[in-house]
Amino acid sequence: MIAVRLDSDRSGLFCACCASGHAGYNRQGTDIVCAAVSVLLRTAIHSLSAVPGIKVTADAPERGNVSFRVCMEQTPLQDAAAYMLRYARTFLANGFSDLAAEYPDYVSFREHIIEIE
Numbered sequence: 001m002i003a004v005r006l007d008s009d010r011s012g013l014f015c016a017c018c019a020s021g022h023a024g025y026n027r028q029g030t031d032i033v034c035a036a037v038s039v040l041l042r043t044a045i046h047s048l049s050a051v052p053g054i055k056v057t058a059d060a061p062e063r064g065n066v067s068f069r070v071c072m073e074q075t076p077l078q079d080a081a082a083y084m085l086r087y088a089r090t091f092l093a094n095g096f097s098d099l100a101a102e103y104p105d106y107v108s109f110r111e112h113i114i115e116i117e
Contacts (some may be wrong), residue, residue, distance in 0.1 A: 002037050002064075004096045004109045006025065009116045013082060014048075014089035017041065018067035023106040033099065033106045040095045041066055044088055053081035 004021050019041060023033035050058045053075035056094040058068035070088075072081050096109040098114050 001105070002034070002107050004037065004100075004107065006092055006096065006109070006111045007069075007114050008089045008111065010113055011086075012089055013072070013085040013114070014070060014092070015114055016045070016067065016069035017092060020065045022064045023103070025103065025106045033103050036099055037096075037107065040092060040099075041068070044068075044092055048084065048088055051081055051084045053077045054084065 002019055002021045004049045005017065006014070008014050019037055023031050023037070025033040026032050028034075034035065045056055047060050048054050048070055053071055053073050055071050056068055057070075058066070060066045070085065072078065072085065093111055096107070099109045100109040
C-alpha cells in the first residue's frame, strides 16, 4: 500500500507531501495506481518549482519513497505564490482522496494541518 501524507498550514497553504510504499495493484511497470501517485507528485514538484517565490526541496532516496516540501520566499510576487500553494494543496488533496476512495486497498491518504510560527 502507498501511504500519502499532505501537510498544509491553517490558511490552506501547501507545505509538504510524502508518499511511501508500493501499491501492489499490479506488477512493477504496469501498476496504474503507482503511476497515478507518481504523476500527481511529479507534476506538483515540477509545477511548483517553476513558480517565482517558491522553493521546492525534494527527496527520493529509493523507489517507493518520495517527499518534498516547499517554502515561500519574500518576493513582490508573494500573493501569486500563495495562490499557487493553495491550489497545489487542493489539487493534491483531491487527487489523492479520489485515488484512496477508488483504490482503498492500495492507497491511504491523510491530510495534516501544521502550526507555523
